[in-house]
Amino acid sequence: MTERQATIESTTGLRERKKQRTRDALLRVALELFTTQGYEHTTVDEIADAVEVSQRTFFRYFASKEEVAFAVQEMVESHFVAELLARPPEEGPFAAMRNAVLGSWNTIGEAIEAVVPVELHMRTYRMIESTPALLAAHLRRSTDLEERIAGIVAEREELDLDADPRPRVAVAAFTGVMRVAGRLWGQGEDASMESIRTLTELHLDHLGPALAAEWRTPARTPGAHTA
Amino acid sequence: MTERQATIESTTGLRERKKQRTRDALLRVALELFTTQGYEHTTVDEIADAVEVSQRTFFRYFASKEEVAFAVQEMVESHFVAELLARPPEEGPFAAMRNAVLGSWNTIGEAIEAVVPVELHMRTYRMIESTPALLAAHLRRSTDLEERIAGIVAEREELDLDADPRPRVAVAAFTGVMRVAGRLWGQGEDASMESIRTLTELHLDHLGPALAAEWRTPARTPGAHTA
DNA sequence: TGTCAACTGTCAGTGACTGACATTAGCTTG
DNA sequence: CAAGCTAATGTCAGTCACTGACAGTTGACA
Numbered sequence A, B: 001m002t003e004r005q006a007t008i009e010s011t012t013g014l015r016e017r018k019k020q021r022t023r024d025a026l027l028r029v030a031l032e033l034f035t036t037q038g039y040e041h042t043t044v045d046e047i048a049d050a051v052e053v054s055q056r057t058f059f060r061y062f063a064s065k066e067e068v069a070f071a072v073q074e075m076v077e078s079h080f081v082a083e084l085l086a087r088p089p090e091e092g093p094f095a096a097m098r099n100a101v102l103g104s105w106n107t108i109g110e111a112i113e114a115v116v117p118v119e120l121h122m123r124t125y126r127m128i129e130s131t132p133a134l135l136a137a138h139l140r141r142s143t144d145l146e147e148r149i150a151g152i153v154a155e156r157e158e159l160d161l162d163a164d165p166r167p168r169v170a171v172a173a174f175t176g177v178m179r180v181a182g183r184l185w186g187q188g189e190d191a192s193m194e195s196i197r198t199l200t201e202l203h204l205d206h207l208g209p210a211l212a213a214e215w216r217t218p219a220r221t222p223g224a225h226t227a
Numbered sequence C: 001t002g003t004c005a006a007c008t009g010t011c012a013g014t015g016a017c018t019g020a021c022a023t024t025a026g027c028t029t030g
Numbered sequence D: 001c002a003a004g005c006t007a008a009t010g011t012c013a014g015t016c017a018c019t020g021a022c023a024g025t026t027g028a029c030a
Helices: A014-037 A044-051 A055-061 A065-069 A072-084 A093-115 A118-130 A133-157 A166-187 A194-205 A207-211 B015-036 B045-051 B054-063 B065-069 B071-086 B093-113 B118-130 B132-156 B166-187 B193-206 B207-211
Strands: none
Touching: A014 A044, A014 A055, A014 A065, A014 A072, A014 A118, A044 A055, A065 A072, A065 A093, A065 A118, A065 A133, A072 A093, A072 A118, A072 A133, A072 B071, A093 A118, A093 A133, A093 A166, A093 A194, A118 A133, A118 A166, A133 A166, A133 B065, A133 B132, A166 A194, A166 A207, A166 B166, A166 B207, A207 B166, A207 B207, B015 B045, B015 B054, B015 B065, B015 B071, B015 B118, B015 B207, B045 B054, B065 B071, B065 B118, B065 B132, B071 B093, B093 B118, B093 B132, B093 B166, B093 B193, B093 B207, B118 B132, B132 B166, B166 B207, B193 B207
8 A cells, every 4th residue: 555656756755756766767677687688587686786776675675576577567457447447337348348458558658658668568568478487477467357357347247246157257258368369469570559459359359259169161351250 | 208197107117116106205295295284385395305305306306396286287187188189070169178178077086096196186276276376387387288279179170270360269268267167166165076067067158148248137047048 | 247327415506585683864853 | 953763775694496516326237
């Protein structure tokens, strides 16, 4: 509860501002080193030295080496949740989740830029996807998020999360598909925002058709739902 | 490629048998300690000491403390893959995956028992689900498995994995739902095989309905697909 | 039986992380 | 503005997972 998440230099004391600067510096230096030399080849000492603080201080700002890698990601997730909560109740669960994702991407850029360059965050995301230890952490974090989303969906639909399996099932299917899109984006050449948007829509469009028993009709074209 | 996975004491030399016994002992002791004292409160030294080998030897059998926790899980997964490969080609992808899972559970017990008591494995699974670090590793391993399954599905349906998003999308949705069932089972009271089978079927049954736009019709009863 | 290769143990070292305690430096109050 | 409080930081020692190097042991096999 005492944590500040953005770089909003509120008119607080010098102490606060110093802390904020230290945190920002640690974060930026860490991501820069991670993305250039690789996560595993970067030691915490290296990060701390670059910012000229002790290793102990690093661990007072971030509970682990891992945590610093997900600092921005966490903002993105809150953004999505906020967007989902704002979706009109008439929308079905899938429409709401889909619109929340696509909608949150319209404004997320600025929010990120307040902390680190967007381009650095893109590189970070790709690094997470390609570093086993970080991918594992990412997936675990995602399950926490899923549970939150399931709760929101259940709320929207006025259902009891423990009695009706549909909220969790729907969210699991949705996020599963999102992850496939995210992973392919991370592996692909095109690191643009356009690219991930297209990939996401493409994959979400295929969720319905993929559940059909018969697949033998080719379905290469994005929008063409066969069946 | 040089690894043995089961406890089949083939008529090989004394050396091989000794190795097998050491591995089995390490595995069993490790799981026993993990499940009783907790994963994090168990050190590798403790395990090694209990088996009376050096810590170094432990790491020659298992690449990490984590790996030993997943040794049995790995068997279970291979079992599922084998079952999936054996499903008749007429079955749709979902039917095939579903039947493969449920089918593999018919015979998995004996396979497990050859290495460790089934009951110990059940406890281990629950421990994995409730230990953050292990859950993370589990999820990462699952993505590897998903990719394998997607390949098999694409093969079955004679599709190009890179051109058609449906295999990956279907697998993501399927395994996402499986994980929800698995997690709930791990959290619930009933640790029986019956229990997980029921939970799985229940959740898979709800995948189709959950994709529908309209949910307002209550769907509490397991088999009752509304809409 | 002797030789080779596979196992194993020992040792030293790295890197993430933690608790305890001393030190520094904003903030507050008289 | 000086004294005192307290949050932030530094230092140090220690634990634990994991690794490379090297030496000792012990099955396997001619």
